Amino acid sequence: MQIVARYCLTAVHEAELAALHQQYVSQGVSFSLLFGYLRSWVSYRWRTDSLRLAEAAMDTRGWIRTKQIYLRYLFQRGQAEARRASAGLPPVAA
Numbered sequence: 001m002q003i004v005a006r007y008c009l010t011a012v013h014e015a016e017l018a019a020l021h022q023q024y025v026s027q028g029v030s031f032s033l034l035f036g037y038l039r040s041w042v043s044y045r046w047r048t049d050s051l052r053l054a055e056a057a058m059d060t061r062g063w064i065r066t067k068q069i070y071l072r073y074l075f076q077r078g079q080a081e082a083r084r085a086s087a088g089l090p091p092v093a094a
Helices: 002-027 031-077 079-086
Strands: none
Touching (some): 002 031, 031 079
């Protein structure tokens, strides 16, 4: 899902830049054009940083969950089962 969000974010940013370029071609340089470029860049940076933060939070949550599963199975069934469980594999039939 993050890949799609990042792709859409980049597509919107490129569309904004294309519109600003058309404005530059038709009207020339103006303060509103420069402000538009600045606004577009700040918005793009803000959203990409927000996506990175969300991805880091999800990765951290997954890492913690994997370690919890590993430790639970380590004390209950041993190291081999703990590795399998933390990798998402079913337990070995006895």
